[in-house]
Amino acid sequence: MTSATQNGAAPTDHTQRLLPVLQEYWGYDSFRPLQAEAMGCVLSGRDSVVVLPTGGGKSLCFQAPALAMEGLAVVVSPLISLMKDQVDALTAGGASAAFVNSTLSADERRDVAERVRSGEVKLLYAAPERLLAARTLEFLQSVNVSLFAIDEAHCISSWGHDFRPEYRGLRTLKERFPGVGIHAYTATASEQVRQDIAQQLGLQDPEFLVGSFDRPNLLYRVRHSQNRFGEVCDLVNARKGDSGIVYCISRKEVDATAAALRELGVRAAPYHAGLSDSDRQRNQDRFLKEEIDVVVATVAFGMGIDKSNVRYVIHAGMPKSLEAYQQESGRAGRDGLDSECTLLYQPRDAMTWRRLMASSGENHDGALAALAGMEAYASGVVxxxxxxxxxxxxDLGKDNCGACDICLAEVDLIDDPLVTAQKIVSCVARLEERFGGDYTAKVLAGSREQRIVDQGHDRLSTHGLLEADGVKVIRGWIDQLMGQGYLEKAGEFGTLAITATGWSLLKGEASPRLARPAVKKAARRAASGGAELSPVDQGLFEALRALRMQFARERGAPPYVIFGDAALQDMARQRPGSLEAFAEVKGVGQKKLDDFGDAFVEAIVAYCSEQGLPVEVEGSAPAADAEGSPRRAGEPSASAPGVSASALAAFKHFRERSSMEEVAKQMNRARSTVAGYLGEFLRHEQVTDPSPWVDPETARRVEAAIEEVGLKGLRPIYEQLGEEVDYESIKVVATCIANRQHS
Known part of the structure; x- marks a missing residue:
C-alpha cells in the first residue's frame, strides 16, 4: 500500500484527458489539490482510498473519470436525498446519470435498466442494500462496469463516527468484479479508519490520498455558553436570510429551538428521527430549495446534504467526536466562500454523551477516547x-490561522496562567477531590453559601483566592484545565479529581493556558485570504439569486444545482455582457451556458444599464503587469488609470468617431459590452459632446430631462423621458454633461 498527501503527490499523466471533461460539464479549467491524483487512480484502474474535506471536490474525483471512460460507473451512496442531489447536479451539467432506489416505480426502474443497457447512463447511484441484491449484481455483471465509487466510505468502519453495518457487505464487489477498480471516498477518516476501510473492502494495493483537513474559509469559534437557547437565537437573528444549520443533542431541544426561531420571524424547521419520514424529507427539501433558511437538527441531519451555500453552522451542544464535528461544521462553506462555525459548549455535554453512549452500547474505548478529544477541543485555548x-x-504549517476566536484575539489569554491554575488545583486538593466544578468555583470566588460555611470550607486557605475574577470565569478555567488534562471528573457524581499532570502542575512542572472572554472582539478578516478581488456588486448578486430561484422552481431543483453562490459572485464581479464572456465564469460548463447563458447575460446587462455600470469588468482575478509584477485584481495599468485593457483597445475606434455598432463588429463584442467601453472612454477623455453616438434630437431630450430630475441616477431620467430613450443613450449624454460640470 502506498499513500500520498496533499503537499507531496505528483500530478497524474491523465490531466489532458480530464481537463476537457471538467471544462465541458463543470466549467472548471484546473484541479483542486489531489483531484488529479485521485482521478488518475480511477483511470488506471488502481484501487484507492481518498480523504478530502467537505468542499474539497471529492465527488468530482469519480464523476469526471466516469465521463471520460467507457462503460458504467456505479456509485454507492447511503441516502436517497444525496443520490437525487448528485444526479440532479450532473444532469443540469449535461452528464447522463441515474439512481435506483425505493422512490422509483417498477416502470421507472425498468426505464433506468434500459438506459444502462443501451450505454446511455454513465453514472448509476444505488444504496448498498440494493446494490448487493442478487438481481442487481447479476444485472451489473451483464453490462460494462468501469468503476465502483464508495461514497461516505467511513460508514464501513466500526472505528468511524457513522458506522453502518450494511456497508460491510460491499467486500463482495471485489470478488464479483475482480478486474474493476474500487475507490472509497470520505471527508473524515483517521489513519486507523483509512486502513480499516481498505481492509473491509478487500482493496488490492490501494493508493491512499489524504488531503489537508484544514478548511481555511471557515471561521471557528467556541463559546462557553451560559444561556445556549438565547445565544442561538441571537446568532441566527444576526444572519437573517443566510442558509444555516443548528445542531442540538436532543430532539426536545431541536423542537424548542426551531419553534423559538420561527417566533423571531426566521424561516426555520426541525429535523430529527422522531419526525415521520415524509416530514423529514419535506423539511430537507424546503431547505435545499431555499424555501426555509435554517434547519435545526440532531446529528441525523446532514450526510445527504450537498447544499453548497450554507453560510453558518451552530452547534448548540458539543458533538461526540472531532470526526463528527469536522463533518458537521464542514457543511458550511462548501463553495469555498467565508462561513462561520460556532460551538456553544457546556461541561455537562460530555456527561450527556456518556449517558447516551452507555444506553446504546457505544461506550467502548474508541468512542470514549473520541469524546475526550472533542472535550479537549471545546475547552482548549489553542x-x-x-x-x-x-x-x-x-500540521497547520503556520502560527496564526487568522480564522478562529483564538487567533483573532476574541478571547484573552491571562498573563500568569500557571499561578492561577495552581490555585484552582490546590483548592481541589484541599476539598479532598470530593466536590464538583460549580462548588469548587464558588469556594475560590469566596462564596459564603450556607453549605460552604457548614462544611467549614470558608476557612480553607484557598477560599476567596480568585474572588476578583468571579464564579463564571473561574468555572470556565476549571473546564479549560479539564480539557488540558490537569483535572478530570471521577465517580458517579462527577467530582473533580487531580490527574498525574495536575500534580506536576502543582510543582510548577507544566505550562497551562487559561483564557477569559475578550471585552472587545477583534475585527473579522476574510478567512480564505488570498489576493483582493474586484468588488462584488451586492445588488447584482441579489438579482442573480432571484433569477436562479426562478429557474430552480421551474425545474423543481435546488437553486445551487443551477449555479452555486461562488459562480453568482463571480458573475457579479466580472459582469459578463456576452455569452463568450459568460463562458469564462467559473462553474459555467457548456450545458449551463446553453441552458441559462442568455437569461443571465440579459439580466446582467439590464442591471448594469440601469445602474450605469460597465459590463465585462477586467481584473476579476489576480493578474500581472507587463513586467510580470503582481497587480491586484482591478488595479489599472500605468497607461490609463482606472481603464480596463479591453476598453483601451476600443479607444482608438471611438477617437475615430465610430458608432457602437461599428466597434462591436470590429472587436467581435456584444453591443452592450461596447457601451461599457464607451462609458470608460468618455470619462477618461473627458468628452463633452455626445453627438457621435447619440443623435442631436435625442441628446436634447435627455439634457432637458436631466435639467428636470438631476444626475442622481439613470432611472429617474429614463422615467422622465416616458421610457422612450434607451439607457445607453441616456448614459452617454449624462456622462458628457458630468464631464462639462467637472471641466
Whole structure:
C-alpha cells in the first residue's frame, strides 16, 4: 500500500484527458489539490482510498473519470436525498446519470435498466442494500462496469463516527468484479479508519490520498455558553436570510429551538428521527430549495446534504467526536466562500454523551477516547484550525490561522496562567477531590453559601483566592484545565479529581493556558485570504439569486444545482455582457451556458444599464503587469488609470468617431459590452459632446430631462423621458454633461 498527501503527490499523466471533461460539464479549467491524483487512480484502474474535506471536490474525483471512460460507473451512496442531489447536479451539467432506489416505480426502474443497457447512463447511484441484491449484481455483471465509487466510505468502519453495518457487505464487489477498480471516498477518516476501510473492502494495493483537513474559509469559534437557547437565537437573528444549520443533542431541544426561531420571524424547521419520514424529507427539501433558511437538527441531519451555500453552522451542544464535528461544521462553506462555525459548549455535554453512549452500547474505548478529544477541543485555548488538523495527524504549517476566536484575539489569554491554575488545583486538593466544578468555583470566588460555611470550607486557605475574577470565569478555567488534562471528573457524581499532570502542575512542572472572554472582539478578516478581488456588486448578486430561484422552481431543483453562490459572485464581479464572456465564469460548463447563458447575460446587462455600470469588468482575478509584477485584481495599468485593457483597445475606434455598432463588429463584442467601453472612454477623455453616438434630437431630450430630475441616477431620467430613450443613450449624454460640470 502506498499513500500520498496533499503537499507531496505528483500530478497524474491523465490531466489532458480530464481537463476537457471538467471544462465541458463543470466549467472548471484546473484541479483542486489531489483531484488529479485521485482521478488518475480511477483511470488506471488502481484501487484507492481518498480523504478530502467537505468542499474539497471529492465527488468530482469519480464523476469526471466516469465521463471520460467507457462503460458504467456505479456509485454507492447511503441516502436517497444525496443520490437525487448528485444526479440532479450532473444532469443540469449535461452528464447522463441515474439512481435506483425505493422512490422509483417498477416502470421507472425498468426505464433506468434500459438506459444502462443501451450505454446511455454513465453514472448509476444505488444504496448498498440494493446494490448487493442478487438481481442487481447479476444485472451489473451483464453490462460494462468501469468503476465502483464508495461514497461516505467511513460508514464501513466500526472505528468511524457513522458506522453502518450494511456497508460491510460491499467486500463482495471485489470478488464479483475482480478486474474493476474500487475507490472509497470520505471527508473524515483517521489513519486507523483509512486502513480499516481498505481492509473491509478487500482493496488490492490501494493508493491512499489524504488531503489537508484544514478548511481555511471557515471561521471557528467556541463559546462557553451560559444561556445556549438565547445565544442561538441571537446568532441566527444576526444572519437573517443566510442558509444555516443548528445542531442540538436532543430532539426536545431541536423542537424548542426551531419553534423559538420561527417566533423571531426566521424561516426555520426541525429535523430529527422522531419526525415521520415524509416530514423529514419535506423539511430537507424546503431547505435545499431555499424555501426555509435554517434547519435545526440532531446529528441525523446532514450526510445527504450537498447544499453548497450554507453560510453558518451552530452547534448548540458539543458533538461526540472531532470526526463528527469536522463533518458537521464542514457543511458550511462548501463553495469555498467565508462561513462561520460556532460551538456553544457546556461541561455537562460530555456527561450527556456518556449517558447516551452507555444506553446504546457505544461506550467502548474508541468512542470514549473520541469524546475526550472533542472535550479537549471545546475547552482548549489553542488555535482551532491547528487543533482540528492536529487531531487527524497533520500540521497547520503556520502560527496564526487568522480564522478562529483564538487567533483573532476574541478571547484573552491571562498573563500568569500557571499561578492561577495552581490555585484552582490546590483548592481541589484541599476539598479532598470530593466536590464538583460549580462548588469548587464558588469556594475560590469566596462564596459564603450556607453549605460552604457548614462544611467549614470558608476557612480553607484557598477560599476567596480568585474572588476578583468571579464564579463564571473561574468555572470556565476549571473546564479549560479539564480539557488540558490537569483535572478530570471521577465517580458517579462527577467530582473533580487531580490527574498525574495536575500534580506536576502543582510543582510548577507544566505550562497551562487559561483564557477569559475578550471585552472587545477583534475585527473579522476574510478567512480564505488570498489576493483582493474586484468588488462584488451586492445588488447584482441579489438579482442573480432571484433569477436562479426562478429557474430552480421551474425545474423543481435546488437553486445551487443551477449555479452555486461562488459562480453568482463571480458573475457579479466580472459582469459578463456576452455569452463568450459568460463562458469564462467559473462553474459555467457548456450545458449551463446553453441552458441559462442568455437569461443571465440579459439580466446582467439590464442591471448594469440601469445602474450605469460597465459590463465585462477586467481584473476579476489576480493578474500581472507587463513586467510580470503582481497587480491586484482591478488595479489599472500605468497607461490609463482606472481603464480596463479591453476598453483601451476600443479607444482608438471611438477617437475615430465610430458608432457602437461599428466597434462591436470590429472587436467581435456584444453591443452592450461596447457601451461599457464607451462609458470608460468618455470619462477618461473627458468628452463633452455626445453627438457621435447619440443623435442631436435625442441628446436634447435627455439634457432637458436631466435639467428636470438631476444626475442622481439613470432611472429617474429614463422615467422622465416616458421610457422612450434607451439607457445607453441616456448614459452617454449624462456622462458628457458630468464631464462639462467637472471641466
Amino acid at each position: 488555535c482551532r484550525h491547528r487543533a482540528l488538523v492536529g487531531y487527524f495527524g497533520q
